[in-house]
Amino acid sequence: MENSKLYSGRVNSQWARLMDIMGMDVNYSSCKGMELVTEDGNTYKDFLSGYCVQNLGHNNKYIADALIDEIKSQGPVILQNLIPRYAGELAEKIVTLAGRNISNVCFTNTGSEGVEIAIKFTRLHTKRAGILYSEGAFHGISYGAMSLMKNTSWTKRFGPFLEDTMGVPFLDVEKIEKELKTKKYAAFITELIQSEAGLNIAKEEKLKEVQSLCKKYGTLFIADEVQSGIFRTGKFLATHYFDIEPDMIILAKALGGGMMPVGAVLMKEEINRSVFKSIDQAFVSASTFGENSLSMRAALSTLEYCEKENISERCLELGESLREGVNALVPKYEMLKEVRGIGLMNGIVFQEPHSLKLKALFKSFKLLHEGLFGQMMVRKLFREGKILTQVCGNNYMVIKACPPLISIDADIKYFVNALDQALESFHSGDGFKEGIAIGRKVLNL
Ligand SMILES: Cc1ncc(COP(=O)(O)O)c(C=O)c1O
Numbered sequence: 001m002e003n004s005k006l007y008s009g010r011v012n013s014q015w016a017r018l019m020d021i022m023g024m025d026v027n028y029s030s031c032k033g034m035e036l037v038t039e040d041g042n043t044y045k046d047f048l049s050g051y052c053v054q055n056l057g058h059n060n061k062y063i064a065d066a067l068i069d070e071i072k073s074q075g076p077v078i079l080q081n082l083i084p085r086y087a088g089e090l091a092e093k094i095v096t097l098a099g100r101n102i103s104n105v106c107f108t109n110t111g112s113e114g115v116e117i118a119i120k121f122t123r124l125h126t127k128r129a130g131i132l133y134s135e136g137a138f139h140g141i142s143y144g145a146m147s148l149m150k151n152t153s154w155t156k157r158f159g160p161f162l163e164d165t166m167g168v169p170f171l172d173v174e175k176i177e178k179e180l181k182t183k184k185y186a187a188f189i190t191e192l193i194q195s196e197a198g199l200n201i202a203k204e205e206k207l208k209e210v211q212s213l214c215k216k217y218g219t220l221f222i223a224d225e226v227q228s229g230i231f232r233t234g235k236f237l238a239t240h241y242f243d244i245e246p247d248m249i250i251l252a253k254a255l256g257g258g259m260m261p262v263g264a265v266l267m268k269e270e271i272n273r274s275v276f277k278s279i280d281q282a283f284v285s286a287s288t289f290g291e292n293s294l295s296m297r298a299a300l301s302t303l304e305y306c307e308k309e310n311i312s313e314r315c316l317e318l319g320e321s322l323r324e325g326v327n328a329l330v331p332k333y334e335m336l337k338e339v340r341g342i343g344l345m346n347g348i349v350f351q352e353p354h355s356l357k358l359k360a361l362f363k364s365f366k367l368l369h370e371g372l373f374g375q376m377m378v379r380k381l382f383r384e385g386k387i388l389t390q391v392c393g394n395n396y397m398v399i400k401a402c403p404p405l406i407s408i409d410a411d412i413k414y415f416v417n418a419l420d421q422a423l424e425s426f427h428s429g430d431g432f433k434e435g436i437a438i439g440r441k442v443l444n445l
Contacts, residue, residue: 003027021442022375023383031058034404034411036388044382045411047389047403052195052227052345055254056305057404063257066301070294078292086296093303094264097236100245104272107290108263111226111252112140115189117265117285118248119144119162122187122220125274130164130185132176132219136197137190138393139224148189151394170194171206173213180217187248188214189222192238198395199340199347204242211244220247220271226263227345230254231306231405234316234343241342247271257305260298261289306405315405318412319343322401325416333423334358339401346401347392348419350377361432368439371396376435377422384425385418 004025008016019025027039034057036044049055056063070077075085091105106121108114119131133139133148140146146155147162155161164184168175171190179185188210194200214221223246228238232254239246248271252263275285289295306312319341326339326348335358337351350373353359365372374391378399381387392398403411425431 021438022379024379024388033057033060034407042386044386044388045403045407045414047387047401047415049254049402049404050258051253051390051400052232052402053253053256054258055230055232055311055405056257056302057406058258060257060259060305060406062305062308063259063298063301066297067259067294070297075293077294078289080288084291084296085293086300087291090296090300090303091264093300094251094266097303098239098249098266100239101247101268102249102266103269104267106265106267106272106285107295108252108265109261109287109289109295110140110263111224111250112142112145113287114226114250114252114263114265115139115145115148115224116142118187118189118222118250120285121265121267121271121275122222122248125271126186126218126220128184128186128219130166130182131162132166132168132179132185132188134170134190134194135167136170136194136200136394137224138196139189140226154393170197170200171202171210173206173209176210177213180213180219183217183219185217185219187220187222189224191224191228192242193228193233193342193345195227195345196393196395198349198392198398199345199400201340201342202242204244207242207244211246222246222248222250224250226250226252230302231311231315232343232345232402234312234319236306236312238342238345255299255302256295257298257302260295262295262299264299309406311405315343318403318405318407318409319346321409322346322412322415325412326401326419329416329420329423332420333427335362335426336423341401344402344405344407347398348401350374350397350399357429358427358432361429361436365432365435365439368436368443372435372439373397374399376431376438377426379438380422380425380431380434381418385422387415387418 004016028036029039030037034046094105106117135150139148147165150167192202211221223239225237229251247268249266256262323339330336334353335350337349339348353362374396389400
């Protein structure tokens with residue numbers, strides 16, 4: 001395949017290899033809504049949504065039309081030294097939707113950039129250097145973000161990182177207080193639903209306790225909602241499920257309607273005022289592509305579309321239906337532990353089998369590679385179930401069930417049926433035998 005060869009030779013040979021092993025080296029000819037059609041005539045349903053980017057479905061016409069309209073208008077797309085078209089209107093819309101104590105927005109191009117902004121701004125505002133973070137988190141691949149991630153699979157070989165950062169178990173109030181007491185932390189950053197850690201959902205009481213400790217010790221509270229934001233959980237922000245007021249909220253991914261890279265760091269007024277303090281500080285935080293009119297238009301039309309189509313209600317109903325469907329499979333399969341999530345941000349959680357026959361097969365999988373079971377499940381779902389999904393980056397025993405929010409109940413049923421068949425194959429032993437053969441080939445055994 002020409003494209004794969006070029007990519008492998010000139011971009012990333014190991015990625016091309018992985019796609020080949022996973023059986024995912026296919027050429028997509030058209031992607032519409034949640035359906036991905038390949039040149040060889042197969043149709044896959046997307047239950048990954050580009051890691052919660054495609055909330056409105058692939059190539060959403062409403063967003064595409066807005067972008068075409070913007071291009072046809074021949075207005076300024078990227079032009080520095082102006083008050084950018086749409087950025088104020090978009091910020092106003094985001095602030096209104098966010099509510100709570102949020103009053104200002106700083107636009108970025110990616111989630112990692114949002115994390116960098118959050119580090120910079122909170123350090124400046126508090127005049128402290130430290131950043132406390134939740135273990136298991138994924139915050140991105142820039143240096144600041146990598147300094148806030150405990151899992152070494154992302155960071156090993158790239159150090160040294162920022163000093164004064166510290167990981168604590170997810171919302172472990174005692175350990176957090178011990179650190180905050182030192183008063184060296186500018187901010188505590190956490191996801192409210194830890195996505196790559198395996199869809200760990202925060203408990204409201206713990207969040208409230210941590211927030212009040214942050215207030216007590218002068219540390220700002222940052223919610224990373226890069227995956228959970230933009231109605232993924234059924235509400236504009238996952239924050240809205242909890243009685244908390246983060247000082248900062250980071251958004252990206254779905255904000256650009258799956259077509260433009262757009263991020264936004266939401267913050268309370270005092271932080272914004274500390275940064276943009278005087279006229280000589282007016283351009284202290286800016287980016288060449290940030291606030292470009294195509295990105296702003298994509299984000300504005302994304303938010304319009306969510307309201308117009310009542311995305312919120314639909315997402316909540318479909319989420320319920322998905323969890324109900326998967327839960328019904330739990331008594332049938334010893335390796336299916338549970339499904340957890342809110343709205344359409346869900347994780348299917350697997351566990352080690354206890355029956356002797358499966359235990360031995362599972363162990364031999366684990367010996368080959370820790371992540372082999374999850375990856376082979378993903379492969380089976382893709383090749384046979386025609387479902388695109390992925391394992392969580394920091395927890396290989398959980399796979400994502402995060403379809404676009406425009407999916408319909410028949411898509412959810414299709415997923416549950418594909419999962420049922422994939423589980424059946426592993427519980428019969430066939431899925432394991434197949435996986436061991438693939439694993440051996442990959443590892444040249
Ligand atoms: C929770 C979270 N934060 C930050 C990021 C980084 O975002 P980006 O890949 O746009 O830099 C990600 C990316 O997956 C993420 O899931």
